[in-house]
Amino acid sequence: MSLLEVDNVTLRFGGVIAVNQVSFAVEEGEVFALVGPNGAGKSTLFNLISRFYDPAEGDIRFDGDSLLSRQPHEIAATGIARTFQNIELFEQATVLQNLLVGRHRHRKSNFVNELLFTPFVRSEERRHRAAVEKVIDFLDLQPYREKYIAGLPYGVRKVVEMGRALAIEPRLLLLDEPASGLSVEETQDVAFWIEDIKKQMGITVLMVEHDMHLVSSVSDRVLALADGKTLSLGTAEEVQNDPKVIEAYIGVSDEHERAVA
């Protein structure tokens, strides 16, 4: 059984079909990348998995259970964490607080003992902080611990968002364009981190990325989408050389044109 199964999912916005009968399965322990031109439906798929959208048809299963019966806020508890394409951090809070929100899934206290701040709440807090410090060490975020997000540069925000997702301690990590807007060095860091997330932490990664260099260096399998439909599935190399993919990216290829003529 695959960890995540997207089964024949369709989503329409009014008359536009954003995702058209897409099926794929992500295996436990792999890095799976979604590629495709803008508007191909990659981020929409993420939002479907996060339950922000309801699919018109099809099913999404995580670890064998359908996600469709769950509310968006119940997804994190199943072990799925995500980042956002346009960074959705908690701007008026510190990096530490942002990461601690990621621990919300592991909250065992309730608002009554939190109001009183009982010893139990304190011991829980220590546990959360210990977990978050590990993430901070892993992503080298120590200099920004106490800083407010609103004052941080773009590159650091991207990393904080990844850290927040890791603080959830997920089984599946959804990364929406982790390298967009980053410099070459920063992108290289991201590549190393993804490798480590997969190998050291044993977390399965599903990512959307445009940077084909990053995609081919980290991902085990790649799915190419265009206009909401599945184009090609395979290793990064196979997908890059698939004529259908080339056509989707740069229009009709020369050979194809000649063949038609």
Place this chain on the structure above:
Amino acid sequence: MDVLQLFVSGLANGCVYGLIALGFVLIYKATEAVNFAQGDFMMLGAFIALGLTNEQFMGLPFWIAVPLAIIAMGVVGYLLDMLVVRHMFGQSQIAIVILTIALGFVLRFIAGLIWGHEPIALESPIAGKEVRFGGLVLGLDEVTIIVVTLILTVALYIYFNRTKLGVAMQAASQNQLAAYYMGIPVKRVHSLVWALAGAVAAVAGILFASKGSIDPSVGLLGIKAFAAAVIGGFGSLPGALLGGVIVGLIEPFASYYIAAGYSQLMPYLLLFLILVFRPHGILAQVHAKKV
């Protein structure tokens, strides 16, 4: 009391609410700011007209005082945006709400200083006269209010959808930066919208003050008009008028059919219900945020 007369007087009241609500919507549509002082704009417009034309003050002819008051309120609106609201660019809607509430306090105080706190009626040629349609006797003031409101709403509707400046105003509201790059002078457009809202408020004030006496606290009527705007659908000009009329009608009928104490409760009850069951009003205009 005759139900038909109840209807017409409720409709006339509703038109005044609708006109104030129109001012809210104008500013909201174009600048996304919510001007909680719109009711106080109305109050100020009424007092300026009254100060110009009433015998005890300046005693100018009514037909000179009215355009002067409308222009004056337009200038007030323009200056207010230029000097105060413009500096709030990029702050949250609530910050602007709080700012304009505070502004309302100040305007009420100024009006009280100049014209006193005793209720005064506007000396206008439409006050206290009657018109007959067949067997029906209606107040000229009420009929005038209804007619003027209709004309104004249609004119504004055409303005926003057909004229270049109106379209520019809409564009500026959707995306300030993009509108700016397209060569729309966003700041001036915003100030002009505030001027327009000020002028509309003045019209509402003049109409309201010809119907009965006013004092500086009449600006609190703005809250009721705001309820009307939300009921009708914030961001929709016909919606504002519709909401105003609903609120205007619900009051007299509630006190007629239920009990007097319930009449002022009904608009807010309706508002609350609308917000719960149809959050964006009867004529909604809202989309979901994309992530």
Place this chain on the structure above:
Amino acid sequence: MRTVFKTSYDADINLFRHGTQAAWYMALLVLAVVLPFLLSTFAIGEATNMLIWAIAGMGLMILVGQTGQASLGHAAFLAVGCYANVLLQERLGLPFLLSFPLAGVIAGLAGVLIAIPTTKLHGIYLAIATLAVSILADDVIVLAEPLTGGVMGLYAPTINIFGLEIDRYVNPDRFYWLTLVVTVLVILAYRNVLRSPLGRSFAAVRDSEVSAKAMGVNVARTKATAFGISTAITGLAGALMGHFAGIFNNETFNIIISIQLLLMIVIGGLGSIHGAFFGAVVVALLPQAIAISRDTVGGLLGTGSIAIPGLEQAIFGAILIVFILFEPMGIYGRWVKIRTYFELFPFYRRDMFRRQKSYLKTERMR
């Protein structure tokens, strides 16, 4: 600037960042306790009033400053707390020690009740819904005359705690201490919320609802909880307000009070306990300051002191406009800047607290 070397996770969890800070706040508490021995009876009353407003302000601050939900209707919950407290004492004969916390609970439940249908509303829509609640509460008090006394109002009884009588006119110092105890307890509860997961989920809802959801935060429930805690605290302030005023009716808690409460915490500085207190100082002292300056000006001009209606609100409004334009972070924000200036002297830079200006993106897209 003081650098704190953290050697354990408790350094972040504790109430105070370092010993010096704790010492300062203890000194402040001692001063607050001995205040009745230093002040005149009149001034004690003013100090009590200030504390009550601060409690109400903290209640609203939890909702507006921490959770980002604007409410223009908190006077309604002041009223719920006030009427519940007095009616429980008068009608059911409960002692103050029971009626007071129950009043808070009732106000909290009322808040949750209002929150449940309104959690879908955002920003301005929530503000207008709560505004409607405030106006409705005013009307309901008048209509429910058999219970509330309508426009005639109710008298608050003398508080009796195990035979110890507390009356704001007979022994204002005792009433002051009672208010102080409540204030300290509320501050503690507030701080506890902030340093626990609940406070962080409030911040998450305030800053980004989508990502709060993705982190597993139940947004609707979090908002309802924030409403409940906020209105419970406000209800406690309302109960104290009733005892402080002695007699109250629907007008005591009208829509202007709702608005004033919101303006107060904005002037004080959104998002901090300090802000609630700074705001309360302004609200409590402004009428006195106006009275004194009016007497002085009147004396100078020989006109005597004339009451000018609306002057207080107008000055309040003007102060607010100045703050929103020049110091959106409120008095507390200004205080932090001044403190940083002296701590870093002479290395303070003018741009230190400058944020990048963000252009308005449409809030219609939610």
